[in-house]
Amino acid sequence: MLNDADNFADIFRGGLPYYLLITLPILIFCSPCLASEFQVMSMIKFDVNGEHFGSRSSAISLEAKSLYTWNTGRHCVLARLLDISVSDLNEIRQKAGGLIVMLPKDVQALADDVKDHVLMLEQQMLQQSIPVPVYFAHFNKELEHIINDITYTAIDNDTKNKTAASQLLLSVSANGYHVTVDGQNSAANKNSKVPVIQGEFLPNQLPLKHMENTVEGSLPLILITASLKTFGIINDYPLNADAAVLMSLIEVFSKLHSMISTAPKYRIGFLLSDSGMLLNFQGSKKWLEMDDNMSLQNVEFVLCLDTITQSLTNNQPNVLYLHVSKPPKEKTSISQFFKLLKSVAGHHAENITVEGVHKKINLADLKLSWEHERFSMKRYPAFTLSSVKAPGSPFRTTMFRDNEAHIVQQTITAVKIIAETLACYMYKIDTLSEVFSGDAVISEANILPYLGVKSILQNNDIKDGFEKYLKNVKIIYDKPDAREPDFMFYNGIDAKLNVYRVKPAIFDLFLTIAISLYLSTVYLAIQFFPNFYGVVSTNSNDSIGNFFRNSQNALKRK
Amino acid sequence: MTLYHFGNCVALLMPYYFTYKYSGLSEYGAFWKCVQAGCIYIFTQLCKMLVLATFFYSDTSSNSGEFNFFTEILRCSVDVADLLGFALILSRIPGKGHSKLITAGLGWATAEVILSRGIMLWVGARGTEFSWIYIQKCLESNVLLVQHLTTATLIWLFTRHDLNKALKPLVSILLAVTVFKGVWLEGMLHILSIGAWSAIAIKALVAAVIGFCSLHIYAGLAQQIGI
Numbered sequence: 071m072l073n074d075a076d077n078f079a080d081i082f083r084g085g086l087p088y089y090l091l092i093t094l095p096i097l098i099f100c101s102p103c104l105a106s107e108f109q110v111m112s113m114i115k116f117d118v119n120g121e122h123f124g125s126r127s128s129a130i131s132l133e134a135k136s137l138y139t140w141n142t143g144r145h146c147v148l149a150r151l152l153d154i155s156v157s158d159l160n161e162i163r164q165k166a167g168g169l170i171v172m173l174p175k176d177v178q179a180l181a182d183d184v185k186d187h188v189l190m191l192e193q194q195m196l197q198q199s200i201p202v203p204v205y206f207a208h209f210n211k212e213l214e215h216i217i218n219d220i221t222y223t224a225i226d227n228d229t230k231n232k233t234a235a236s237q238l239l240l241s242v243s244a245n246g247y248h249v250t251v252d253g254q255n256s257a258a259n260k261n262s263k264v265p266v267i268q269g270e271f272l273p274n275q276l277p278l279k280h281m282e283n284t285v286e287g288s289l290p291l292i293l294i295t296a297s298l299k300t301f302g303i304i305n306d307y308p309l310n311a312d313a314a315v316l317m318s319l320i321e322v323f324s325k326l327h328s329m330i331s332t333a334p335k336y337r338i339g340f341l342l343s344d345s346g347m348l349l350n351f352q353g354s355k356k357w358l359e360m361d362d363n364m365s366l367q368n369v370e371f372v373l374c375l376d377t378i379t380q381s382l383t384n385n386q387p388n389v390l391y392l393h394v395s396k397p398p399k400e401k402t403s404i405s406q407f408f409k410l411l412k413s414v415a416g417h418h419a420e421n422i423t424v425e426g427v428h429k430k431i432n433l434a435d436l437k438l439s440w441e442h443e444r445f446s447m448k449r450y451p452a453f454t455l456s457s458v459k460a461p462g463s464p465f466r467t468t469m470f471r472d473n474e475a476h477i478v479q480q481t482i483t484a485v486k487i488i489a490e491t492l493a494c495y496m497y498k499i500d501t502l503s504e505v506f507s508g509d510a511v512i513s514e515a516n517i518l519p520y521l522g523v524k525s526i527l528q529n530n531d532i533k534d535g536f537e538k539y540l541k542n543v544k545i546i547y548d549k550p551d552a553r554e555p556d557f558m559f560y561n562g563i564d565a566k567l568n569v570y571r572v573k574p575a576i577f578d579l580f581l582t583i584a585i586s587l588y589l590s591t592v593y594l595a596i597q598f599f600p601n602f603y604g605v606v607s608t609n610s611n612d613s614i615g616n617f618f619r620n621s622q623n624a625l626k627r628k
Numbered sequence: 629m630t631l632y633h634f635g636n637c638v639a640l641l642m643p644y645y646f647t648y649k650y651s652g653l654s655e656y657g658a659f660w661k662c663v664q665a666g667c668i669y670i671f672t673q674l675c676k677m678l679v680l681a682t683f684f685y686s687d688t689s690s691n692s693g694e695f696n697f698f699t700e701i702l703r704c705s706v707d708v709a710d711l712l713g714f715a716l717i718l719s720r721i722p723g724k725g726h727s728k729l730i731t732a733g734l735g736w737a738t739a740e741v742i743l744s745r746g747i748m749l750w751v752g753a754r755g756t757e758f759s760w761i762y763i764q765k766c767l768e769s770n771v772l773l774v775q776h777l778t779t780a781t782l783i784w785l786f787t788r789h790d791l792n793k794a795l796k797p798l799v800s801i802l803l804a805v806t807v808f809k810g811v812w813l814e815g816m817l818h819i820l821s822i823g824a825w826s827a828i829a830i831k832a833l834v835a836a837v838i839g840f841c842s843l844h845i846y847a848g849l850a851q852q853i854g855i
Contacts, residue, residue, distance in 0.1 A: 248756055570756035581636050581763070592643045592770075596650045607847035 106212055110567040111304040112253055113204040117558040118350050119436045125204040128253030130168040133246060136221040143167045146249050148217055156194050168203045175209040177470040185382060189464035192303050196467055205251055205567060206304055216247060216569055246572045253565040262559040264548040265526040266353040269540030270339040271327045290370040294319060295341040295354060295441060300525050302469035305562040307524040309471045311379035311481050316342055317535050318485045318516035324539035325510050334496040344526050347466050349557055350437055354444045356548035371403045372452035374441040379480045380457050381471040393427045393454040395446040404451050413501040414491045419483050427459060478517055486512050634753040640766035644738055644773060651730050658731050665717045665735025672713030676706050697815060704810045714783040729784055733777035741769050764824050771832045778839040779806050781846050795845055802838055
């Protein structure tokens with residue numbers, strides 16, 4: 071438009087440059103958002119004993135590829151959880167640029183071996199530090215479609231041997247996807263802390279007076295501990311059946327304690343901490359290191375609860391395992407309890423068997439397998455009751471859970487067995503008699519209020535429950551050391567995943583060629599328009615005149 | 629997708645420039661006239677918006693994506709104001725012969741492209757997400773250019789007193805067809821559920837047919853009065 075320079079100069083003489091100054095930045099900052107957007111959950115990130123776990127980085131802006139086609143660090147793998155194998159995971163962990171996993175629609179509905187695979191993969195992810203960002207998305211039709219799209223175009227590419235031209239055409243027409251996750255790098259939470267709550271049943275004062283030779287402190291102590299899991303593979307709350315069991319034990323034994331005639335000659339202490347296996351039982355460690363805890367003298371035994379109910383049904387036999395660090399000798403409290411537990415389980419519950427498992431403490435390993443090891447190391451007789459046999463069972467850390475009804479049923483059975491055994495042990499009664507029946511029966515009402523508990527600090531639910539029945543209730547916090555933190559949490563914010571449909575750069579080149587062809591056609595058309603106009607104008611008068619004359623003639627004829 | 633893609637889309641709008649350059653407008657220095665025509669376009673659109681907002685019940689939430697015949701007729705009846713706008717341009721802006729019509733049509737079409745497609749192209753075609761819609765819209769703009777030039781011609785013919793009396797009804801019918809294109813053409817495309825690409829082709833065909841008819845009539849009259 072060089073020959074219009076005067077006209078353009080006219081524009082710029084006015085206030086236009088100033089308007090441009092205002093509008094250009096606005097135009098540049100106008101960022102489009104037409105992409106499909108998904109809510110995703112970032113993988114958990116935490117440190118224990120200086121070791122890093124979870125996904126260590128968070129931002130993704132890469133090309134999406136399927137599990138079978140990715141090959142460089144510039145690709146982000148987009149896949150279903152069920153399709154990923156452990157070796158895939160390891161490869162992605164080392165080489166890919168990111169991983170976005172779509173969770174299955176309904177974990178309950180999966181076959182048992184598939185469930186096992188899911189659990190194993192989850193555990194595998196939790197046990198190591200993953201340097202690439204990992205995100206989880208809930209099942210979503212749109213995302214499923216995208217995953218199918220990238221998977222199938224890949225398969226088409228691979229299987230058919232095509233000529234170079236068709237390959238080129240395919241690469242031009244191929245749909246690509248670009249994924250971005252605007253995850254801010256999560257900062258270490260300086261206020262990380264693990265709350266621990268303790269409480270105990272103080273023996274009734276009245277019967278003590280009759281026994282002159284007993285002092286309060288010398289009554290043997292039975293300590294029951296459990297831990298609340300506050301996170302799993304994602305920043306969500308797993309099933310905390312152990313805490314529910316502990317709370318319902320408090321409730322049922324408070325009834326016995328409140329009556330003078332039935333008050334046992336034992337103190338029962340309860341300890342609940344927000345640190346499970348993933349946090350290496352930091353809570354009980356801290357509690358044991360404290361000086362002013364419940365006088366830990368004359369400890370009869372410490373009963374730890376761990377994964378008393380499996381959150382996902384499996385066709386495994388219903389077994390309650392009693393884990394110890396050294397085989398209990400005859401006539402010790404633990405062997406006595408074990409015998410009682412066996413016979414109680416045989417009487418009061420169908421198809422539940424009790425088995426003892428012995429595993430030595432590996433002192434070289436910083437990470438403990440069971441909570442009772444913390445107590446055993448301090449020479450307290452301690453054992454763990456659990457529904458899983460191996461310490462490395464994925465059930466201990468899983469996020470996936472079954473329907474509530476099944477869980478509640480299992481938990482009630484567990485509470486029943488433990489409570490009956492404890493009663494038999496404390497009152498030295500026969501295992502055939504049923505203590506918790508009639509008024510004191512253990513029902514859903516004991517379990518349900520605590521099954522959804524997420525943390526000790528949440529709504530003071532746990533604290534209120536402790537204070538209602540127990541004495542000496544105290545909450546202590548384990549805070550990591552500023553220099554050498556035992557554990558560290560990170561602020562996790564659920565991010566948004568954007569998937570953009572993109573075309574390869576070569577596509578734009580082709581488009582340019584096509585457009586220039588079109589433009590030259592238009593150019594030629596305009597160039598030849600005067601000729602065309604000339605033809606039209608010479609014909610027009612005659613033909614239109616003829617047409618109308620004819621039509622008028624035709625009308626007249628009619 | 630990228631700035632390059634945006635460039636591609638803008639390149640598709642080049643016929644506007646070609647029309648300006650090779651129709652002889654650039655030799656007349658008709659740039660400001662085109663800008664004035666564009667201003668009249670803006671004025672017309674504002675008036676139309678005012679009327680639409682005041683008198684018409686807009687129920688965009690309930691029938692999104694649906695083709696509502698009655699609403700479309702109402703909206704197209706407001707589009708008659710476009711014809712008044714064209715008439716205003718033709719009466720106000722001086723010009724000689726063919727260039728007068730091309731100034732009106734081109735100014736109008738350019739203003740429309742900049743105002744209704746500009747932001748969408750800048751924001752959308754430059755974005756990360758790829759969509760064919762931008763290329764389609766740009767191609768459609770080319771069709772609209774032809775159509776607006778036709779409309780300008782038809783209006784000019786309509787205002788002429790020395791037009792053959794027999795041709796008067798034909799011009800009126802063509803005008804009506806152009807204005808109510810939103811109803812009959814879009815309705816037909818919607819009912820037959822024609823894809824976006826074929827829809828553009830059909831629109832181009834319709835615009836070409838109407839354009840050719842107008843050109844035929846115009847050429848006759850132009851020869852008569854000697855321009």
